[in-house]
Amino acid sequence: MLFHPLANDILQEIRAIAENSRLPAYSTHDHTGFWRFVVFRHAKITDELMTNIVAIHYDKDIADELRERIMAKFPAITSLIYSTTTSKASVAFGEKEYLLSGKPTITEKIGPYSFEISANSFFQTNSKGTKRLYDSVIEMAGFRGDENVFDLYCGAGTISLYVSGLVRQVTGFEVIPSAVDDALRNALNNGISNCHFVRCDLMNGLQDSESIVARFGKPDLLIIDPPRGGMHPKTVKAILALAPQKIVHVSCNPTTLARDLAVLCENDYVLTKVQPVDMFPHTAHIEVVVQMVRK
Ligand SMILES: C[S@@+](CC[C@H](N)C(=O)[O-])C[C@H]1O[C@@H](n2cnc3c(N)ncnc32)[C@H](O)[C@@H]1O
CATH class of the missing domain: 2.40.50.1070 (OB fold (Dihydrolipoamide Acetyltransferase, E2P))
Incomplete structure (x- = not known):
């Protein structure tokens, strides 16, 4: 139910x-x-x-x-x-x-990690499905262990922290201040030190990309998990400029996903894998994880 x-x-x-x-x-x-x-x-x-x-x-x-x-x-x-x-x-x-x-928060566990979530922070609605979803992200990413990862639309830092043990560093970007606070606290509570979180409105692309790259390095891999409306065209442009080798895109809205993928794939990326995840059983909704590789 x-x-x-x-x-x-x-x-x-x-x-x-x-x-x-x-x-x-x-x-x-x-x-x-x-x-x-x-x-x-x-x-x-x-x-x-x-x-x-x-x-x-x-x-x-x-x-x-x-x-x-x-x-x-x-x-x-x-x-x-x-x-x-x-x-x-x-x-x-x-x-x-x-x-x-x-x-003021509730605590949920995904795999070995514990997350404190405040009322205004996004959290996946299906906790057990979330583990499957995040495991699909890991499978699509195929981490080697030395990657510098950017996690766009990171919410309370859940994907960043979930993959943190498999990579060199993760930087999460999120607009809601309480979600960024949750992400920082969740990193601390889980004893994770290779994740950074930046409060950032991705409506304006990746503001100040140059100083972000100067601070956190150029990403090898991008994880993107936008809201239902998908990405702003400026953000898609910023992603093309960052030019990561691989992109793993999570979406709860296939329509906006298709729109944004069309732009990425018209330019530098090839769509290589698609994995739907039934995060919303008994409804018509579906979550999708896709892998894109730079041409
Ligand atoms: C689908 S949720 C994904 C969160 C996270 N990856 C997870 O699995 O829990 C999308 C997130 O994007 C954030 N968001 C929405 N619009 C944004 C914007 N313009 N800039 C940055 N983050 C935004 C929301 O607050 C939300 O946390």
């Missing part, structure tokens, strides 16, 4: 609290209202459970009621968070976070 067995019950409780509050749901038509999203995160290996309620602003009475009613009924929740956002974008992302109960 996709959902944690408790998710529907917690949702019903939050729905009852929302109805009782008489505060309206947020409307994306006129941008009024209060209640916006509920996000559940369940770490399958450690069994930790995060519930994040996103509303337009902070209300102390609502916060107290959420804490008291939800924690009394669902003590299995290890992180209860109330986030607020005034953004008009329909994304479940908090600009401010208020920890109502438990820890």
